[in-house]
Amino acid sequence: xxxxxxxxxxxxxxxxxxxLTGGGYEVVAFGRGARxxxxxxxxxxxxxxxxxxxxxxxxxxxxDAIIHPAAMTHVDGCERDPEGAWAxxxxxxxxxxxxxxxxxxxxxxxxxxxxxxxxxxxxxxQDAPNPxxxxxxxxxxxxxxxxxxxxxxxxxxxxxxYGWPPAAxxxxxxxxxxxxxxxxEVKLFEDQWVSASLADNVAAMLIExxxxxxxxxxxxxxxxxxxxxxxxRRLCEVFGFDPKLVLPSTLAAANLAGPRPSKSGLSVVxxxxxxxxxxxxxxxxxARFHEEWRQSxxx
Ligand SMILES: NC(=O)c1ccc[n+]([C@@H]2O[C@H](COP(=O)([O-])OP(=O)(O)OC[C@H]3O[C@@H](n4cnc5c(N)ncnc54)[C@H](OP(=O)(O)O)[C@@H]3O)[C@@H](O)[C@H]2O)c1
Numbered sequence: 049x050x051x052x053x054x055x056x057x058x059x060x061x062x063x064x065x066x067x068l069t070g071g072g073y074e075v076v077a078f079g080r081g082a083r084x085x086x087x088x089x090x091x092x093x094x095x096x097x098x099x100x101x102x103x104x105x106x107x108x109x110x111x112d113a114i115i116h117p118a119a120m121t122h123v124d125g126c127e128r129d130p131e132g133a134w135a136x137x138x139x140x141x142x143x144x145x146x147x148x149x150x151x152x153x154x155x156x157x158x159x160x161x162x163x164x165x166x167x168x169x170x171x172x173x174q175d176a177p178n179p180x181x182x183x184x185x186x187x188x189x190x191x192x193x194x195x196x197x198x199x200x201x202x203x204x205x206x207x208x209x210y211g212w213p214p215a216a217x218x219x220x221x222x223x224x225x226x227x228x229x230x231x232x233e234v235k236l237f238e239d240q241w242v243s244a245s246l247a248d249n250v251a252a253m254l255i256e257x258x259x260x261x262x263x264x265x266x267x268x269x270x271x272x273x274x275x276x277x278x279x280x281r282r283l284c285e286v287f288g289f290d291p292k293l294v295l296p297s298t299l300a301a302a303n304l305a306g307p308r309p310s311k312s313g314l315s316v317v318x319x320x321x322x323x324x325x326x327x328x329x330x331x332x333x334x335a336r337f338h339e340e341w342r343q344s345x346x347x
Contacts, residue, residue, distance in 0.1 A: 050074040051258060052111040052153070054096060054144065055118030057084045059215040060158060060206070063251035064115050065089055076109040078118070085215045096140030106147040113258040116144050117158040119187070123306040126183035137186035138193055145197035154261040155194065155201035156254055161243065161269070163188045163205065166309020169241065170273050173265040173318055180307040191265075200263040204254055207269045207314055211247030212340040219247070224280060225341055228289040235297035238277035243269035243314045246333040248340075252325040266319060271327040273313030279330070286334040287341070 051068060055061035056077035065087035068075045075089025083091045094105045096118055106114070119137050120126055126133035141157060148155040161169070162184040163177035179188045194201050210221025218226065221244070227234050245268075253268035274282075280294040299308055316327040328336070 049112045049259065050076065050110065052076045052078055052106065052109050052114045053089075054078045054114070054116045056087065056089075056091070057216050058117060058121070059209055059211065059219050059247050060117035060250060060254070061115075062087055062215045063211060063247040064117065064254055067248065067251045067255055076111065078105065096143055097135045099139075099143045099146075102143045103147050103150075106144075106151060106153075111151065111153045113154040113156065113261070114144060114148050115156045115158075115254050115258050116141065117254075119158070119190075121183075123162075123181065123183045123308070124304060126186065127181060127306040130182045133182050133186045134189075137183075138189045141190035142193040142197055145194045145201065148201065149198045154258060155198045156257045157190065157194045157198075157201055157203050158254065159191050159203050159205040160184070160187050161205060161207040161312050161314050162309060163191065164309060164312060166312040169309070169311045170243065170313030170315045171267075172315040173267055180309070183306055200261075202257040202263050203265045204257055204268045205265065205314060206245050206250050206267075207243040207312065209245050209247050209250055210337070212337060213344050220244070220276075221283070221337055224283055225287065228284065228287070228293055231290075231293065233293050233295055234280060235295045236277040236280045237299050237302070238275050238296040239298050239310055240308060241273050241275050241311050241313050242279075243273050243312070243316070244279050244330065244333065245269040246328055246336055248336065249325070249328045249333065253319060253323055253327070256323055256325045262322075267314040267316050268319055269314040269316055269327060270330065270333055271316055271320070272330040274330060282330060283334055283337075286338050
């Protein structure tokens with residue numbers, strides 16, 4: 049099975065590429081510019097916002113499936129640059145969806161819990177989205193573009209993805225480990241509830257959606273919803289860091305440019321019922337995360 053992975057320099061894309069190693073897959077990794085995160089497969093440099101370049105690259109790759117995590121993901125950056133966010137997240141996803149449909153390749157398009165307002169999560173696949181802010185609105189518009197242009201595609205929503213090693217930029221978990229291991233204090237929101245999701249676990253669920261050609265909306269995230277402060281304290285227990293370094297904070301105090309959902313979280317009951325790859329609970333996630341970190345330090 050030949051799988052194209054977009055955003056292969058990113059956290060999710062690089063983990064998907066890594067997990068596709070062996071197992072009878074042929075990986076074609078799509079990214080912008082040069083490859084900056086190691087991994088298997090042929091590298092194709094292409095900007096998703098160029099419809100003609102993308103169509104040419106996908107036609108040449110002849111994929112059976114496309115896993116599409118590429119996006120402009122910086123929430124405050126999207127707020128400052130709505131044109132850029134629209135071009136990448138909506139038009140880029142529309143370009144991928146159109147080409148996937150034309151090539152009869154099964155598309156798995158990655159989305160986010162930010163499509164919900166965060167007033168009363170956790171949310172399941174039936175709940176009505178109500179995005180706030182540019183990033184969130186462009187991601188919901190991307191979902192609609194995919195549903196219209198690539199019927200039968202999977203829309204896979206995830207949340208607060210973390211893992212070690214970090215990809216091109218630090219993720220939430222990697223930032224915590226880096227700061228705490230150096231004895232630096234971290235301020236974490238005690239009023240933002242999230243489904244923290246280990247990148248490897250998310251990648252495995254995305255691959256299953258691609259392999260089984262499953263369509264519709266899926267929540268592929270960690271199995272537990274907890275606030276970020278509690279996450280930090282739990283991480284200290286597993287990693288042996290000083291819990292006094294973790295300080296409680298609030299969303300309001302951070303005064304962020306882009307709105308963040310407060311009571312968010314994704315219900316993963318559908319994934320638990322229908323996927324072979326199970327969403328991991330927080331204990332199993334943190335144990336694996338610690339092992340990833342320990343092994344990379346030993347290497
Ligand atoms: N990480 C999270 O906490 C989280 C939570 C919920 C949902 N998600 C969703 O999960 C997906 C993957 O997130 P991630 O954490 O892996 O993000 P990431 O690390 O920021 O990776 C995104 C990748 O997309 C690439 N990209 C951006 N614009 C592009 C363009 N015009 N053409 C080609 N490639 C482009 C970026 O390339 P450059 O490296 O060149 O910038 C980057 O490598 C996204 O759809 C995101 O919305 C993530």
